[in-house]
Amino acid sequence: MTTLQLVNQIKQKKSFLCIGLDVDLTKIPQHLLELEDPIFEFNKAIIDNTHDLCVSYKPNIAFYEAYGLKGWQSLKKTINYLNEKHPEIFTIADAKRGDIGNTSTMYAKAFLEDLNFDSITVAPYMGKDSVEPFLAFENKFAILLALTSNEGAFDFQTKKSPETSEVEELYKTVIKTSKTWKNSQNLMYVVGATKAEYFTEIRKIVPNSFLLVPGVGVQGGSLQEVCKYGMNESIGLLINSSRAIIYASNGKDFAEMARNEALKIQQQMEIILNTD
Template sequence: MFERLDTAARKMESFVCVGLDPTPERVPIDDVLAFNKAIIDATKDVVSAYKTQFAYYELMGIEGFRILEGTIQHIRDVAPDHVVVGDAKRGDISTTATAYATALFETWGVDIATIYAYQGTDSVEPFLQYPGKGVYIVCRTSNPSSRDIQDLVVDCTDQKVQVFDRVADMADLYAGSENVGLVVGATYPDDLRALRMKHPEPHFLIPGVGAQGGDAEETARAGANEQGGGFLVNSSRGIIYASSNPEDFDIEARNESEKLKNLLNNALKPNGGFKAETLTFE
């Protein structure tokens, strides 16, 4: 799966993923599906992926799932090479995990699902039975209380080994499959950098840039693999609600996407991204 994502990122020259997280009260037009379609149409030339946060569709009930269906169909119609991430953070085992995987990959038709691995490999493997599909395991999240569980030290001989490291190790178990990546937030750049150094292979889905405070350029440098890729930076509210004006919300969404795309790309240019830092030492 992640090969396809690499291809999309190369083709679009963009590591940007737009989070399609619409809530009726914030969407500047009446029709949520039309809003999503307008955002997709306006941004598809400057991003390589879309992420649908299932919570917002579930909130709208059956109508929400119709909107989800229509949104994914529209991406397939107008941006067939783009990757669709289903951000559902599902986590279960056995036949229940298989039911979730089938729901995400076949019923809704996403390419990559976000999942929890709190229940161990039993909660990952059912998702790997779908050729051409992949998962991002929630590993190191961007919120303040992520420390409650994720930061617990689990190795008495090395205070740097924390719960989230063990979750990251699980991705390496499936390194050969190229189907398992990690969710690593942008708000803890030292952890992002350390995880990338320890785990050169898995793809990273990186939320937390923008509204949540993560710095885009630092994120790109910390999250990229040795080939200068292997990650997606997701921005939701920063892009889709860039303007609350029904006349220009899509244009502003595109502008914000392009700005983020350029920040990430510039940061990864040979020496390019380091200019700002270098300047401070002149």
């Protein structure tokens, strides 16, 4: 998928919602556990009831790896279903990979070729040779962890580094440095919604890049604040919501209730887009 295709989908759906498919068998409706593949059946029902309200789905890979081979098979069935039924949807493998170059190449092949995701989240700690393998695929994206929404983000990401010409926070150095990497036009960035006050500074560095924004809703982030400081001319935001949508109900009405929650967010986004 190209950036233009993603932008067009946002305009058509009046939404920049990304739904996280973080499936925990202890939280899904119990009647699904009687089925052969409860993880896939849960995902399929969520997708069938929300695909017109969102532009992206983001399975967190840990929630599939935890169930071994069966979990991986459920993941493959889910991404295949999305690619076959809704090829316009932007898919994100939330894998947070990042290793030496040849290992990253294999991770990239696994998620961007075999599973055929449109993008994958990656960690920047090991530098360009660990990230550039993910950037080598045409019309695929690496979404770099830049400024995350968790409490531990303050351990390193916002610390100032004296090693730079300007004493600046580490997350700024990471984003600036990433722009020098080969095929950096294929980069997006993870920026937590709970750090809304930082969006202005981030937009000075990457004014045109898409930002994947977790942390709206359950984690306390404000959609309005994120849009105020983070939106650009092409929208440039993917707002992720996981638990608030997919676990809106643990009864047989779970898919309907998930749609209701997704619709609430989509309607807020439509108002913001119309205001702009």
